[in-house]
Amino acid sequence: MANMIELKKIDKVYGEKIKTQVLFGIDLKFEEKGFNSIIGESGSGKSTLLNIIGTLDKPTSGQVFIDGKRTDTLSKSELAVLRNKTMGFIFQFHYLLPEFTAKENVLMPYRIQNYNITREIDKWADELLELTGLTKVKNNLATDMSGGQQQRTAIARALINKPKIILADEPTGNLDSDTSETIYSILRDINENYKTTFVIITHDKRIAEKTDRIIEIKDGKINMDVKR
Amino acid sequence: MRLAFKIALRFLKSGRGQTILIVLGISVGVAVQLFIGSLIQGLQINLLETTIGSSSHITINPTNEEKTIDNYDRVLYETNISSPEIINISPAVDGPSNLDYEEDIVQVLIRGFNIEDADKIYKINSNIYEGRAPERKDEVIIGKDLALKSGLKLGDDAVIITPGGGSLKLNIVGLYDLKVASINETWLITSMETAQDILSIDDKITSVEMQVKEEFDADIIAKDLSYTLSQEDLKVDNWKDQNQSLLSGLNGQSVSSVMIQVFVLVAVLLGISSVLAISVVQRSRQLGILKAMGIQDRDASLIFVFQGLMLGVIGAFLGIALGFGLLIMFTKFAVNPDGSPVVPIYINNGFIALSGLFALLSATIASLIPARISSKLNPIEVIKNG
């Protein structure tokens, strides 16, 4: 199967004077349609790794290929387009725009590339809201929703542009176990229905054990990489 | 672009308290700036009006021994064509004389005008409070103060002792009040013919007076005029050269007024800038996620430029309204005993437009710093710091 994400010898060093290396020569490939998780203690470098995959952060050395495209030669604005079209992000703290309603938040990534909402996209947004069980609250401001609803909104938002990759950093981090379960099954459904590649950082055993591949990052290196 | 506008609008709406505060800040700034500017302008115009409004701005005087202008039709013609700025051209026949009344003899100034022309400068007709303007030969009007001092009344004859030593009776047909005591006390206004007679200078005049549309251009226009005049023994004077201290006073006032306005605007600018800069920090999570989702840096900074622009527009309008309010209040409450405003406010549309434009410009400039911060903001910082 083709590699959707490929990392080659990724090093990441923070700091100018006092240098702290957080990632050491990471080589990693993620196949298309894979449902992967990354685990590791806090400070292990797993979030940095995810941010590098998401082109939000730049490796100090090494290369990142997204869908076969080398990213370190792209300009900032080209990267923005790549992120917008290819990737969906789900973060632990939701990061919705509190000034906008659930549906407006969901449509935001689409609006970034194309301001006018077509009927198709509007329908797709409604479908996503339905899939994430948010139809009733779709016109609520982000601040008028529960944590689980906000997180599901973030998931629907991550999907609006039908990205090939979804990167999630602790998507169930501060949610109760029932809600986590719901979130997981939504993610899994998406993975199966839309063949989306997932990379999920989690310390939630219930999530990690259900993924098809678990990568443990320890002290900036891949400690273990196991498959179901 | 439109997304940036939409986001900017939403940010402003959701931070309502902050938005209201900053709009108030801009409005007060604009209002104060407008108020001070208008007040000072009004003050200056008022001062200028009383000083030179009813007087000659540019005067052509002869330099020959007789102190007379011979061929004055030509001079009038040349003056007329010299500049379209020149208005209210009025030839005058002036000369000192003595008025002999019961108790005393006082020195007076005979001013022979073509009343119709001179009226445009001195507003003689509207300032005659008894009687009428001189029409026929040997008719004269005298000022209020002279009338009081000499006891002469309407219909009396004023006895004039001519420079040649003879005496002449002039019929007082009117009493005027030109609101300047020295004029009211000394000017005997009559027709040119009568004055020429008294001064025995035949068909000559002694000066040509005129006004200009822009008072402050009087010196330049005067210069042009002196080039235009073909007669050699003429000198062109203007009010600016004769009122240097007034001018420097006005100038100082203008400068300090501009300074105050500039500082008010700078304060407004700093205010907007700091509030917007805080708002970038407050919204950094939103900006971070927008950038992660792929918004372009340019659009991220446009959000704040639009915010600045919108704040500027609203602030400018409100400020102008508030400024007007202040001005109206000032004219209503700061009044003379007779009910007229202490300083008649002068409404200058251009100045108001400029005020608004400056507010808008300040708001936009103020938004550049936050816009830059927003553009430079790295999503990773936000995401990493939770």
Next chain:
Amino acid sequence: MEKYKLEFMNYFNNNNKDECVNFTLNGIINNFFTIPQLYEDILTPALYSIDECPENDQDCIWQEHVKTSIVKTVIECVYPEIIKQKKEIKQLGIKVVLACPEQEYHEVGLRMISDFFTLNGYESVYIGSNTPRDQVSLAIEKETPKYAAISVTDYYLLFETQKLIKEIRRKSKDSIKIILGGSAFQKNMNSFNLIGGDIYLKSYGDIVKLKEDDLNEISI
């Protein structure tokens, strides 16, 4: 063998616990099959047959539990036979502690291995499923075994296993050998060394070989 397996599966698929037990005991007593044959060729395939739950089958989970319980009962019922056979086997005097890491509830495989060790003259100390790290260490301190056998089914628990092994090695000062087994390794043999395993066991045959090595060691 195939004949017996089919017969067993017949009872097994109908959740007929009684017949499953009767059939096995009968088979062992009459030497139709040995205990390792029973475990490897009949029970293991039977267990695997229920391993995969189709997602739309809601009855799958409780069915799986019933069937696991049948297998467990069968194994326990065979134990008296093991006691009998043990007496005829020369004891090696080597202890094996057997445990599943914390959160690992799949213990049937480990239970079978425990019997295999017994049948080969080892002394099995079977702790069982879901054993916390410190408890495994305490058991090892007390029993001082030569081997610690750990079985992992859920691949997610490979990470816990790594920590468990580290803990064991720290406590026992590396004098112990770690035996690993279980389906979690099938796709992840590359992680075997990373986790810190010494020996990988897959079948009864592997234990027989291990015994030979141990005998050689003793004779030297």
